[in-house]
Amino acid sequence: MNIISSFLLSFLAGIALIVIAWAGALTNLQGLFGVVLPYIAITTFVAGVVYRVLNWAQSPVPFRIPTTCGQEKSFPWIKANCIENPSSTLGVVIRMAFEVLTFRSLFRGTTVELRGGPKLDYRSTKWLWMAALGFHYSFLMIFFRHFRFFTEPIPALVHLAENMDSFFEVTVPALYISDGLLMACVTYLLIRRVIIPQVRYISLPADYFPLFLILAIGTTGILMRYILKVDVVSIKELAMGLVTFHPAVPKGIGSLFYIHLFLVCVLIIYFPFSKLVHLGGVFLSPTRNLANNNRQVRHVNPWNYPVKVHTYAEYEDDFREKMIEAGLPVEKELSDEKE
Amino acid sequence: MTGSPNWYEIIMTGIAERLDKYRSFKLFLDICVRWGACADKCHFYIGSGDPKNMPVLRAELLRSIYRRDFTTAGKLFGKFAGGRKLTPLIIKEWFYYFYQCTECRRCSVFCPYGIDTAEITIMARELLNLIGCQIDWIITPVANCYQTGNHLGIQPHAFKEILDFLLDDIETNTGVKMEPTFNRKGAEILFLTPSGDVFADPGIYTAMGYMILFHYLDLDYTWSTYASEGGNFGFFTSHEMMKRLNSKMYAEAKRLGVKWILGGECGHMWRVINQYMGTMNEPADFLEVPKSPITGTVFDNASQIKMVHIAQFTADLIKNNKLNLDKSRNDYLKVTWHDSCNTSRGMGFLEEPRYVLKNVVNNFYEMPPNTIREQTFCCGSGSGLNAGENMDIRLRGGLPRANAVKHVHDKHGVNCLGCICAIDRAVLTASMDFWVPGVRVAGLHELVANALVLEGENERTTNLRGEEIADLMEENEE
Numbered sequence: 001m002n003i004i005s006s007f008l009l010s011f012l013a014g015i016a017l018i019v020i021a022w023a024g025a026l027t028n029l030q031g032l033f034g035v036v037l038p039y040i041a042i043t044t045f046v047a048g049v050v051y052r053v054l055n056w057a058q059s060p061v062p063f064r065i066p067t068t069c070g071q072e073k074s075f076p077w078i079k080a081n082c083i084e085n086p087s088s089t090l091g092v093v094i095r096m097a098f099e100v101l102t103f104r105s106l107f108r109g110t111t112v113e114l115r116g117g118p119k120l121d122y123r124s125t126k127w128l129w130m131a132a133l134g135f136h137y138s139f140l141m142i143f144f145r146h147f148r149f150f151t152e153p154i155p156a157l158v159h160l161a162e163n164m165d166s167f168f169e170v171t172v173p174a175l176y177i178s179d180g181l182l183m184a185c186v187t188y189l190l191i192r193r194v195i196i197p198q199v200r201y202i203s204l205p206a207d208y209f210p211l212f213l214i215l216a217i218g219t220t221g222i223l224m225r226y227i228l229k230v231d232v233v234s235i236k237e238l239a240m241g242l243v244t245f246h247p248a249v250p251k252g253i254g255s256l257f258y259i260h261l262f263l264v265c266v267l268i269i270y271f272p273f274s275k276l277v278h279l280g281g282v283f284l285s286p287t288r289n290l291a292n293n294n295r296q297v298r299h300v301n302p303w304n305y306p307v308k309v310h311t312y313a314e315y316e317d318d319f320r321e322k323m324i325e326a327g328l329p330v331e332k333e334l335s336d337e338k339e
Numbered sequence: 340m341t342g343s344p345n346w347y348e349i350i351m352t353g354i355a356e357r358l359d360k361y362r363s364f365k366l367f368l369d370i371c372v373r374w375g376a377c378a379d380k381c382h383f384y385i386g387s388g389d390p391k392n393m394p395v396l397r398a399e400l401l402r403s404i405y406r407r408d409f410t411t412a413g414k415l416f417g418k419f420a421g422g423r424k425l426t427p428l429i430i431k432e433w434f435y436y437f438y439q440c441t442e443c444r445r446c447s448v449f450c451p452y453g454i455d456t457a458e459i460t461i462m463a464r465e466l467l468n469l470i471g472c473q474i475d476w477i478i479t480p481v482a483n484c485y486q487t488g489n490h491l492g493i494q495p496h497a498f499k500e501i502l503d504f505l506l507d508d509i510e511t512n513t514g515v516k517m518e519p520t521f522n523r524k525g526a527e528i529l530f531l532t533p534s535g536d537v538f539a540d541p542g543i544y545t546a547m548g549y550m551i552l553f554h555y556l557d558l559d560y561t562w563s564t565y566a567s568e569g570g571n572f573g574f575f576t577s578h579e580m581m582k583r584l585n586s587k588m589y590a591e592a593k594r595l596g597v598k599w600i601l602g603g604e605c606g607h608m609w610r611v612i613n614q615y616m617g618t619m620n621e622p623a624d625f626l627e628v629p630k631s632p633i634t635g636t637v638f639d640n641a642s643q644i645k646m647v648h649i650a651q652f653t654a655d656l657i658k659n660n661k662l663n664l665d666k667s668r669n670d671y672l673k674v675t676w677h678d679s680c681n682t683s684r685g686m687g688f689l690e691e692p693r694y695v696l697k698n699v700v701n702n703f704y705e706m707p708p709n710t711i712r713e714q715t716f717c718c719g720s721g722s723g724l725n726a727g728e729n730m731d732i733r734l735r736g737g738l739p740r741a742n743a744v745k746h747v748h749d750k751h752g753v754n755c756l757g758c759i760c761a762i763d764r765a766v767l768t769a770s771m772d773f774w775v776p777g778v779r780v781a782g783l784h785e786l787v788a789n790a791l792v793l794e795g796e797n798e799r800t801t802n803l804r805g806e807e808i809a810d811l812m813e814e815n816e817e
């Protein structure tokens with residue numbers, strides 16, 4: 001699939017979704033879009049993620065193959081890097097925490113260019129790392145802030161997050177930093193996919209699609225909050241209905257909201273079956289979640305099986321005469337062999 | 340396609356079977372986000388500019404097949420979900436690109452999920468093997484190793500003869516006569532090293548280095564002609580073949596009744612020993628936890644597998660002042676250090692060799708930080724690609740490493756590239772001759788032995804290569 005068709009395909013898929021939701025809202029299918037679909041989405045998400053993780057877990061880890069990124073445990077007088085090359089479970093946990101919370105491996109990134117000469121020129125790509133972190137943390141923040149719709153009374157932590165996030169009170173209602181950051185980062189990630197030839201070459205429709213989807217979710221969300229203000233009280237009523245299992249569809253919620261909600265449901269349903277499950281996969285990765293202690297602790301392969309080997313006895317049979325001639329010790333003399 | 344008429348089924352069942360056996364395989368096929376953090380980390384991509392040499396795309400060559408036939412999205416959306424149908428052309432593509440991956444794992448260091456393209460390559464090569472596609476340079480050494488004991492197919496009497504030649508050279512250059520033993524029962528230590536060390540220039544100087552060190556220590560050790568291969572080309576073939584070849588190490592240690600095993604300088608040999616040997620074999624209860632007979636140090640990081648890397652062994656000797664070293668004998672060298680991929684990213688063996696190196700040479704310069712240690716660049720010829728017929732790919736793949744050497748060559752006048760890998764010693768020489776002429780490649784223990792002051796030695800006017808040291812010093816002054 002080339003860039004144009006990949007890009008267009010996922011873009012059109014995004015548009016189609018918006019149209020579907022809009023049509024739904026206009027044709028009074030609020031019950032379907034506001035209640036049934038969210039329940040389906042959550043169920044699919046939970047079942048899907050559980051299935052994926054169990055499915056991975058079903059395959060054993062026959063060998064202990066951590067990628068070691070620092071000095072191993074050696075003599076006491078050689079300083080070991082117990083996080084990047086962990087020899088204990090604690091080290092592994094810390095390594096994983098760095099990986100998940102700070103994208104440690106991405107932080108190492110460099111990019112290389114061939115200059116005349118031939119000379120290779122490396123440059124750090126810390127800004128790429130920042131965009132990745134910015135995207136994920138703003139996503140997390142937005143996700144967390146949404147709990148104000150699903151809880152009553154609203155926990156103090158959610159309020160705190162809201163206050164922190166609207167630290168710069170530049171607009172009314174206060175502009176959330178995470179909103180701007182998310183949109184900026186996703187746009188950047190999208191542009192990056194299109195502009196950088198290497199990344200463009202590896203991109204599939206499945207790579208553009210989630211970015212479009214998140215972009216569309218963000219846009220509808222921002223529109224609702226800052227521009228085409230919607231009836232937040234009714235929306236909260238709907239949300240509380242959903243979480244308390246007494247679903248009801250209040251009147252007067254704009255169709256924009258249903259578009260937003262529909263897109264979120266699609267994202268949630270899409271999640272377990274796409275690359276987005278990287279969320280769960282990180283924790284199971286054998287190159288990151290194992291200690292490099294193979295030489296001290298035996299790692300057992302559950303399907304280990306005996307293989308055919310060439311034994312010493314067979315070897316000596318092949319070469320006995322030559323070995324004796326060269327003065328190499330043998331187990332059986334030539335005379336024994338004759339018997 | 341000729342060969343197996345049912346090649347398609349063989350590959351498909353092969354994939355299914357491996358998905359059930361290796362979590363790494365299944366997970367790595369599923370979770371890549373194609374963000375491309377790995378893209379320009381591969382020496383083959385950097386050296387060739389071929390987009391299919393980007394690790395992510397290399398993996399996609401197999402992933403796309405998996406996607407179409409093994410995932411829901413692929414079954415539903417086919418090529419829109421990035422799926423491809425396996426065709427003979429794709430088999431050829433696999434053959435081309437999975438033999439352009441040296442399984443060096445550099446990409447894995449930069450991947451936020453630790454996706455290790457080497458792991459995918461290992462599986463792809465297993466699959467190709469199932470339908471009989473393999474390269475001669477791997478399969479012949481494997482057959483040799485199985486039947487004769489080492490990759491080069493050196494028979495027992497010839498093995499001894501070759502080492503005798505090396506001993507003659509040692510005597511000429513140091514004035515000391517040494518007599519190592521072979522297949523000797525009851526020795527304390529079994530010594531295993533890749534056969535490249537006893538056969539190929541400049542590896543042989545490292546082999547001389549080992550023997551000189553052991554003679555100096557009066558070590559109770561033996562060579563083996565049956566297990567005369569430390570390396571393991573089986574690892575480049577299949578997990579099963581790796582095990583078949585590796586089994587000789589413990590079998591021989593058991594037969595000879597040694598206490599523990601000492602291993603020579605090699606990269607993939609140590610990846611296999613560190614990450615696979617303990618798991619593949621029954622516990623090595625017949626051996627003892629390795630203990631240096633010279634210093635009494637117990638190597639407790641090898642307590643289970645009972646095999647020690649010679650650089651660690653030597654580092655301990657130096658730390659305990661057991662070696663009389665005259666560094667100045669290596670003064671004509673300005674040395675930089677190449678971390679072998681396997682010992683760096685499959686073990687974390689970084690400081691031990693550096694400690695030894697700094698104690699045997701006066702002039703040591705590191706290459707730039709993003710080209711050494713865990714970020715080290717592959718020599719370009721690992722995982723069985725070290726044949727002359729692959730020279731074109733090798734030199735391309737060798738570019739990033741060579742370029743870093745050139746950097747220190749230009750800046751500090753570096754003229755020697757030290758390493759602890761038998762394949763490196765052979766192939767980096769070619770790479771240096773092409774990219775950075777004037778830089779020699781030397782194994783760690785060649786440098787150790789050149790600096791080691793022996794009892795009853797001659798003037799030591801020549802080094803182990805038989806070169807006049809005075810001339811080299813003079814050349815260096817200019």
Ligand code: HEM
Pocket residue numbers: 099100101103106131132133135136139189190207210211276278279282372373374451
């Ligand atoms: C434990 C939680 C997670 C971790 C450690 C994680 C880590 C990462 C990393 C390291 C990347 C590559 C860099 C980047 O593209 O930004 C990535 C990509 C991505 N992540 Fe996550 N992620 C997590 C959860 C999520 C969640 C919940 C979503 C929500 C949908 C998500 C959506 C994405 C997307 C869409 C990309 C691809 C960006 C692109 O195509 O350019 N991630 N993730």
Ligand code: SF4
Pocket residue numbers: 380381382383393394397439440441442443444445446447456457460717
């Ligand atoms: S393992 Fe090494 S050679 Fe293979 S794709 Fe990764 S970086 Fe390239």
Ligand code: SF4
Pocket residue numbers: 370371372373374375376377378394395449450451452453454
């Ligand atoms: S760095 Fe990892 S997740 Fe990213 S493209 Fe490469 S293999 Fe895929």
